[in-house]
Amino acid sequence: MGARAVVGVGESLHHGQCLCGAVSYRARGLADIWYCHCTQCRSLTGHYLAACRTTQDRLSIAGEVVWAPHSGSSEHARCALCGSLLFWANRNTDTISVLPGSLESSDGIVERGHVYLCEKGSYYEISDGLPQFDRYPDKGLSA
Ligand SMILES: [Zn+2]
Numbered sequence: 783m784g785a786r787a788v789v790g791v792g793e794s795l796h797h798g799q800c801l802c803g804a805v806s807y808r809a810r811g812l813a814d815i816w817y818c819h820c821t822q823c824r825s826l827t828g829h830y831l832a833a834c835r836t837t838q839d840r841l842s843i844a845g846e847v848v849w850a851p852h853s854g855s856s857e858h859a860r861c862a863l864c865g866s867l868l869f870w871a872n873r874n875t876d877t878i879s880v881l882p883g884s885l886e887s888s889d890g891i892v893e894r895g896h897v898y899l900c901e902k903g904s905y906y907e908i909s910d911g912l913p914q915f916d917r918y919p920d921k922g923l924s925a
């Protein structure tokens with residue numbers, strides 16, 4: 783992290799869409815999935831959030847999405863028609879995350895770990911063996 787991402791020739795292209803198909807997207811640079819267990823993400827999703835990050839210049843969105851406040855400087859976006867959760871972005875950064883349930887293919891994308899365990903729900907356990915962080919890891923992911 784730290785270095786500004788550049789569109790790489792070899793980066794694979796991923797496609798995704800919402801439940802009804804009114805919104806679709808193309809993204810490059812998707813590689814890591816992080817699971818967020820914070821209060822806002824749990825309220826929003828009904829469980830916890832999966833997010834796969836890239837930079838805004840590597841994501842193109844077709845169709846109407848509705849952005850809404852998430853927490854702090856972050857927002858999430860849904861399809862304006864069917865309400866599928868599709869994107870999450872922190873407005874203080876140039877990054878944007880797609881919610882990987884909307885991906886047609888997840889080739890080359892791997893799960894990295896769990897964040898915000900300090901606000902995790904008490905009704906479930908995490909037993910996938912991935913790294914867990916009270917908030918965020920010191921390196922490798924910025925808020
Ligand atoms: Zn839709």
Ligand SMILES: [Zn+2]
Binds near residue numbers: 818820822823824
């Ligand atoms: Zn969260």
